[in-house]
Amino acid sequence: MRVEQLLMNLIANAIKYAAGQPIDVRLMRDGDTAVFTVRDRGPGIAPDDMDRIFERFERAASMRNHG
Numbered sequence: 001m002r003v004e005q006l007l008m009n010l011i012a013n014a015i016k017y018a019a020g021q022p023i024d025v026r027l028m029r030d031g032d033t034a035v036f037t038v039r040d041r042g043p044g045i046a047p048d049d050m051d052r053i054f055e056r057f058e059r060a061a062s063m064r065n066h067g
Helices: 002-017
Strands: 024-030 033-039
Antiparallel strands (some): 024 033
C-alpha cells in the first residue's frame, strides 16, 4: 500500500506541476531491481529550495501558483 501511495504521489505531483506539458512514466528492470521513473517538463525546483523540499509538508511553489 505504501509503495502504491508513493507512486501515485509522484504521478500526481508531475501532473500538478507539469504546466500542461507531457509526462513520462517508465517502469524498467535492472537485474532484480525495478526502476520507476516519472519525468515532467515543469519549472523544476530552485537550487535554494533543494535542501528543505524533501522535509515533511514542505513545498517550493506558492499555493497561489498551484492549488
